[in-house]
Amino acid sequence: MSKQLASKAGIPLNPLAFIRKYDELWNRMLFLLGALIVYRFGSHIPVPGINPIELAAFFTKGKDTFLGMFNMFSGGSLERMSIMALGIMPYISASIVVQMLSAIIPSLEALKKEGEVGRRTISKYTRQGALVLSFVQAVGMSTMLLSGGMTLTTGLAFYIPAVSSLVAGSMFLMWLGEQITERGIGNGISMLILASIVASAPTMISQAFGQNSNLLVMLVFGLVAIAVVAAIVYIERAQRRVPVNYAQKQQEGRKVYAQQQSHLPLKLNMAGVIPAIFASSLLLLPASLGQFGGSSTEPTKFQVFLQNVSLVLQPGSPLYLLLFGALIIFFCYFYTALMFNPKEVAENLKRSGAYIPGIRPGQQTKRYLDFVLNRLTFIGAMYMAIICLMPMVAQSSFNMAIPLGGTSLLIMVVVLMDFIAQLQAHLMTHQYHDQTLIKSS
Incomplete structure (x- = not known):
């Protein structure tokens, strides 16, 4: 049996x-x-x-x-x-x-x-x-x-x-x-x-x-890296769920459906790892061009200028860290604006008969989503800047060679989280299929 x-x-x-x-x-x-x-x-x-x-x-x-x-x-x-x-x-x-x-x-x-x-x-x-x-x-x-x-x-x-x-x-x-x-x-x-x-x-x-010969310091940095990974996982999963209500629907007769409620999930970090990659590429480009110019026997004035710029923008220098953080914040706002259009979302909600409680459909919904999105993007940009700058600051402060930078660690964790989520989705699909077969039998 x-x-x-x-x-x-x-x-x-x-x-x-x-x-x-x-x-x-x-x-x-x-x-x-x-x-x-x-x-x-x-x-x-x-x-x-x-x-x-x-x-x-x-x-x-x-x-x-x-x-x-x-x-x-x-x-x-x-x-x-x-x-x-x-x-x-x-x-x-x-x-x-x-x-x-x-x-x-x-x-x-x-x-x-x-x-x-x-x-x-x-x-x-x-x-x-x-x-x-x-x-x-x-x-x-x-x-x-x-x-x-x-x-x-x-x-x-x-x-x-x-x-x-x-x-x-x-x-x-x-x-x-x-x-x-x-x-x-x-x-x-x-x-x-x-x-x-x-x-x-x-x-x-x-x-x-x-x-690095000091194993104790390496152990401390390993524990810090584990804590950073945990923070990345927590923040990448963080969402602001904006409540959304749908208009009541009336059946034939006297029965009325209960008001449907849902939510609009807004991730804390919508831009992903793109801002960190862009910021790194822009800042390391002058150093690369300066090195190319250094290979020639008689460099031009422009090549000499690039070499001087590359010396100022050495990874770990104060100016490099300042510009790196500023570029990450800029690209976070820029890429989030490309990925999420509050006006389009507000129009879609209005067409589907949905509204945010306490907010009028249309222009006021768009302004409210803009306000929420700007606050979320600010927190996400600060988080990404801290994650990417932390290894550089630690390396320059303690004069240690850190294996993985913040950008690499961020990419690894985010991609692995996406992989695990898709793996769970496939497993859930199989379980749903099995339950359907049980009900049909």
Whole structure:
């Protein structure tokens, strides 16, 4: 009798039955694992015509520039100058540019409201933009390598295979990320970035332990890192639930439905990790350009100016910390304004017969949402600035090498939270399906 009840409830009686029950979830997990393995193998295929000795010396000098952060996001592919050295950054940049243009160009804004057809059109524009950015970055990277004496060949004999392989590697990563999103678990682009950071973490941790001999201080910093992770999880889950009521509906006869109540969830940090990535890129760009100018025998006045700027904006300096925090706050407000439109939300609530208690529909609802959103964004911007600046302040104050920066830690935690949420959603789908079968039987 118990076996019959277990079978009726859909509870597997052995491990093989359990695997068969969640076969779709296992297939998605295996596809994700296989895609990440392919990505890591591809990151070790070198671009033709590279001098590895000169390349290693160049990256040793540029570890504190834009190249260091870009190399971390590519999982060391840039330092090895593999065919995937551009990483997924061209696709991310193209996505952000298309999102910004969607808020400015009416035709793109209209596409966002056309459902699946509009989404596919915007995705096509994003892919085309990623291709253009990949080509531009590949040409620029090849020119930089050639001018720095880090190639074994010159001219078109180097440009054609180098640019082609770099663009092909970036487009393959874009395709692989989309396949992970469709056939795996989690956001594919985010999972590739997470894999890159995790792949670079062991090297950074070993270097930190090699430079820091005080194990007690390292233990304290480890405990602080755990507390920071807990704070990130807490704040990323935090929401302001704005109550929303719907108008009463009357049935035929004298019966009236009870007033429906819901809420509008507004996250404390709507911008995600984009502001930290943008702020880091902008501040490390002068140092990278200054290093490129330093490779020439007779630098121009502009190159000398860039070198002086890079000296002032060294990571950990007071000016760098001040500008970094200011840029994070600015991009938090800017990107949140792109992601959430209070006027559009207020109009949708009014059309659906919903209202916020105590607030008139229409313009007053829009003003109220603006007020709430500005307060939430301020708290979220302060949180992100503190998380990103804390490792730099600790490193400059205690003269210690900290393995992971605040931006990397933030990306890892947020992506893992999204992965776990999607995994739970798949499990809930299976449980709902089983309950439906039980009721129907």
